[in-house]
Amino acid sequence: MSNENYHHENLKAELIKKGLKLLDGEGYENFSLRKVAKACGVSHTAPYRHFDSKDDLIMAIAVEAQHKFNQCLVEAVNKYPNDNKSQLKEMGYSYVRFFVENPEYLRLFFLSDFANNIKKINHVTCIKDDQPFNTFYEAIERCQAEIQNREADSVDLNALALSCWGLVHGMAILIAKKDFPYDGDYLELVRKILWGGTFLNL
Structure with missing residues (x-):
């Protein structure tokens, strides 16, 4: 052959x-x-x-990467079907782990000269149920509803989303680019922050 x-x-x-x-x-x-x-x-x-073209291939690369990333987040949610806060914590850990283990995807989505085109591809080619941001945002909505039902306090959905996303995204970039010096296990440190600190301590 x-x-x-x-x-x-x-x-x-x-x-x-x-x-x-x-x-x-x-x-x-x-x-x-x-x-x-x-x-x-x-x-x-x-x-x-x-x-048909290099853009066609790049679109296929982006769609496959989005699918893999979304599957990672969905698996995190499925670990805690009845615990909204734990879903977000596990999703945060999975977010960091995915990009630390696959830094090429981090660069493709956020740091490459094609990143803006990827955002357009998301809207055109990825169905709603296979978009990582939708998986994340739906978890944020569930968590917000639970907090408001339990405590009768108003929770700003966008503030909650930005706070959660900003924290894990920042950690992913710092670790993937090796900008944060640390001799121990980075992912264990991330888990400690998300599960043992004040994350989602609302």
């Missing part, structure tokens, strides 16, 4: 995988289907069986 035939069996998945690495390393302007084809060991025309 030739190298190209071997790759053709799983060529689309391979193009997405290798494409992410190339996009992360070279940026949008230097990214091309020809380079991805070379990385996959196939002819320069092979990617066109699945993608």
